[in-house]
Amino acid sequence: MPRLAVIPSDLIEDYKSKGMSVRLKDYYTPLHFFEDVYLLSPLEKEEKFEFGMKIIPTDPRQLGDRIKELDIDIVRAYGGYWACDMACNYKAKGVPTVISVHDTNPELLHSSIKKADIVFCVSETVRKHVLTKFRKPDRAWVLPNRVDFNVMRPASEDKFEDLNNMYPFRHKILHVGRKTRQKNLDTLIRALKVLAEDYCLVAVGKGNVNKYAELAREQGVIERCYFIESIENDGLARYYSWADCICVPSRWEGFGIVFIEALACGGVVVTSDIAPMNEYIMHMKNGLLVKDFEDPLALAEVIRTACNDHKIRDVLKNNARKSVERFEKNKIDKMEVDYYKKILAMNQNNEFKISFLKRVFYGG
Numbered sequence: 001m002p003r004l005a006v007i008p009s010d011l012i013e014d015y016k017s018k019g020m021s022v023r024l025k026d027y028y029t030p031l032h033f034f035e036d037v038y039l040l041s042p043l044e045k046e047e048k049f050e051f052g053m054k055i056i057p058t059d060p061r062q063l064g065d066r067i068k069e070l071d072i073d074i075v076r077a078y079g080g081y082w083a084c085d086m087a088c089n090y091k092a093k094g095v096p097t098v099i100s101v102h103d104t105n106p107e108l109l110h111s112s113i114k115k116a117d118i119v120f121c122v123s124e125t126v127r128k129h130v131l132t133k134f135r136k137p138d139r140a141w142v143l144p145n146r147v148d149f150n151v152m153r154p155a156s157e158d159k160f161e162d163l164n165n166m167y168p169f170r171h172k173i174l175h176v177g178r179k180t181r182q183k184n185l186d187t188l189i190r191a192l193k194v195l196a197e198d199y200c201l202v203a204v205g206k207g208n209v210n211k212y213a214e215l216a217r218e219q220g221v222i223e224r225c226y227f228i229e230s231i232e233n234d235g236l237a238r239y240y241s242w243a244d245c246i247c248v249p250s251r252w253e254g255f256g257i258v259f260i261e262a263l264a265c266g267g268v269v270v271t272s273d274i275a276p277m278n279e280y281i282m283h284m285k286n287g288l289l290v291k292d293f294e295d296p297l298a299l300a301e302v303i304r305t306a307c308n309d310h311k312i313r314d315v316l317k318n319n320a321r322k323s324v325e326r327f328e329k330n331k332i333d334k335m336e337v338d339y340y341k342k343i344l345a346m347n348q349n350n351e352f353k354i355s356f357l358k359r360v361f362y363g364g
Contacts, residue, residue, distance in 0.1 A: 001033075001034065001035030002033070002034055002035065002073035002074065002340070002344060003034060003035055003036045003037075003038070003070065003071055003072050003073050003074075004028065004029065004034040004036070004037045004038070004072065004073065004074050004075075004076060005037075005038045005039075005040050005066075005067055005070065005072040005074070005075045005076070006028050006037060006038070006039050006040070006053075006075075006076050006077075006078070007039075007040055007041055007075070007076070007077040007078065007083040007086055007087055008039065008041060008078050008083065009078045009079035009081070009082070009083045010043070011041075011043045011044065012039065012044065012050065012051075012055060026052075026333075027051075028051075028052075028053060028076075029052065029053075030332075030333035030334075030336045030337050031333050031334065031337050033337045033340060034340075036053075036054070036070075037052065037053035037054070038053060038054050038055075038056060038070055038072065039053050039054070039055040039056065040056055040058035040063060040066055040067075041055075041057065041058060041083075042057065042058060042059055042060060042086070044056070044057045044058075045057055060085070060086040060089070060090050061090060063075075063086060063087070063090040063091075063092070064090050064091065064092040065092075067092035067095050068092055072092070072095055073095065073096075073344065073347075074095065074096050074098060074340065074343060074344070075087050075091075075092070075095055075096070075097045075098065076098045076099075076100065077097070077098070077099050077100070078100045078102075079099075079100065079101070079102065079103075079108065080099060080101040080103075080108055080109040080110060080113050080130070081107075081108045081109070081110050082110075083099075084099045084110055084112050084113050084116070085110055085112045087099065087116075088112040088113065088114075088115035088116055089112055089115070091115065094347070095347075096117040096118065096343050096344075096346070096347050096352050097115070097116050097117050097118075098116070098117065098118045098119070098120060098343065099113055099116045099118075099119045099120070100119075100120045100122075100143070101113075101119060101120070101121050101122070101126055101129070101130050101254070102122045102126065102145075102254045102255060103126070103254040104125060104126055104129045104252055104253075104254050105182075105252070106129075109129065109130065109132075109133060111133055113130065113133050113134050114133055114134055114135065116134060116139075117139065117343075117352045118139050118140075118141065118339075118343055119134050119139065119140045119141070120141055120142075120143040120339070121140055121141065121142050121143065122142070122143065122144055122145055122254050122255040123142065123144065123254060123255045123275070123276035123279065124142055124275070124276065124279065125253075125254070125275040125276040125279070126254045126255070126276075127140050127142055141339060143332070143335060143336055143339065144255065144326075144327055144332060145255050145257045145260065145327065145332070146327055146328070146329040146331075146332035146333065147257070147260050147261055147264050147324065147327050147328060147329060148329045149264055149321075149325075149328050149329065151233055151234055151237055152233075152237045152240070152261045152264040152265050153237060153264065153265060153321075154241050154265050154266035154321070155237065155238045155241040155242070155265070159238060159241075159242075160238075160241075160242045163238070163239070163242050166226075167200055167202060167226060169198055169199060169200035169224065170198035170199070171195075171198055171199045171200070171244045171307045171308075172199075172200055172202060172242065172243045172244050173188070173192070173199060173200065173201045173202070173243065173244065173245055173246075173247050173303060173307075174202050174204070174239055174240070174242075174243035174245070174246045174247070174262075174267075175188055175201060175202070175203040175204065175205075175246075175247060175248055176204045176205060176236070176239075176246065176248060176258045176262075177204075177205045177248050177250070177258060178205045178206055178207045179203075179205055179206065179207025179208055179209055179212060180207055181251065182250060182251055182252060182253075183205070183248055183250055183251075184248070184249045184250055184251050184272070184293065184294070185203055185212055186212065186215055187249055187293065187294055187295075187296055187299055188201065188203075188247060188249060188299065189201065189212060189215050189216050189219060189221065189225065190215075190219060190296035191296040191297075191299040191300040191303060192216075192219070192221045192224060192225070192300075193219040193220060193221050193296070194296055194297055194300035195300050195303065195304065197224070199224065199303075199307070200224040200225070200226065201221075201224060201225050201226065202226045202228065202239070202243070203225065203226065203227050203228065204228045204229075204230065204231055204236070204239070205228075205229070205230075206229055206230060209227045212225075212227065213225070213227065236261070237261070237265050240261060240262045240264075240265035240266075240267040241265045241266060241267065243267065243268075244268065244306065244307040245267075245268045245269070245270050245288075245303055245306035245307055246258070246259075246262040246267045246268065246269050246270070247269075247270040247271070247299075247303055247306075248271055249270070249271060249272050249290060249293040249299055250271060250272050250274075250277070250293075251272070251293075251294075252274070253274075253276060253277060254276070255276060256271070256276060256277050259271055259277060259280075259281060259287070260280070260324045260327050262320075263281075263286060263287070263320040263321060263323060263324045264320070264321055264324055264327075265320075265321075266317050266320045266321055267317075267320060268287070268288075268306045268307075268313055268316050268317060268320075269281060269286075269287035269288065269316075269320075270287070270288045270289075270290065270299075270302050270303055270306050271287065271288075271289065271290070271293075272289065272290055272293035273289035273290055273291045273293070274293075277289070280323070280324065280327075281323075282323075284312065284315070284316075285315070285316070285319055285323070286316060286319040286320050286323035286324075287316060287320075288302050288305065288306055288312075288316070290302050
């Protein structure tokens with residue numbers, strides 16, 4: 001069985017703090033395809049065995065030698081920035097380097113990616129972004145994020161009594177995402193001012209909440225805003241089911257896992273009419289899309305529909321879970337394993353060998 005080396009973009013402790021401990025157990029080795037997984041990162045300070053993998057602090061300059069010492073078959077780096085630099089600039093000859101890209105932010109796509117052998121892109125939108133620097137379209141493959149349907153599933157209304165007591169408003173709007181400009185929480189807070197007094201906003205996500213709380217005070221809606229740093233995944237599934245609508249009017253996204261999770265839980269989703277969301281959310285069929293997502297009035301109008309039009313709600317909720325079945329964890333796990341098998345076969349056929357002239361003139 002093959003061996004994998006991974007270079008995550010964050011500390012393993014950061015993933016644990018996000019409530020990803022359960023997912024980490026098979027995240028790096030889908031369907032137990034790899035015999036051994038080694039986490040090689042300069043961020044880690046202690047050698048240990050955790051989540052089924054050996055964690056080894058590794059300076060970028062040590063990477064090539066370590067890959068050879070550990071008899072690694074594939075290197076996978078997460079993110080098109082520093083981890084990509086490490087994996088691509090310190091490659092080991094004969095070992096394919098795979099980069100995962102999850103975002104369309106230009107600052108998070110470094111030029112080193114042109115030296116990658118394969119790039120996994122979470123959406124077609126990200127793939128188009130990657131191809132601005134990685135000039136090998138036949139080696140940029142779409143690998144979507146996945147959702148565990150056993151965790152993300154609808155919850156019955158008799159499970160919501162505590163939430164209704166915590167948030168005593170008729171209509172509950174749920175926003176899930178980091179407190180950053182990307183997630184457009186500011187426009188949602190302004191939309192809350194337009195909405196009636198019986199609407200509240202529950203905003204879940206890490207980041208500096210101060211400017212959003214100040215905006216809520218300026219708009220006169222601070223009493224209707226609840227800012228929560230994090231909720232465990234199984235608890236978050238219950239919030240998705242409970243909320244009248246899940247509204248994250250993102251200014252941009254690489255994939256938008258929040259929307260897939262919410263739909264898997266039978267939630268009513270309101271988001272921006274942009275790619276990639278409008279690639280898997282169909283307006284009035286499994287969600288509601290807002291073209292003028294920077295306009296509080298336009299956003300408020302769609303939220304009203306999501307919360308009050310019961311015919312539309314019934315259609316959306318009935319279609320929600322089925323519409324995202326293709327992102328179910330086992331299906332994406334199998335897709336990923338098939339990609340790994342293809343990479344190993346390509347390497348056996350010497351398809352990743354680069355001529356000396358190409359390496360000199362094109363940087364690999």
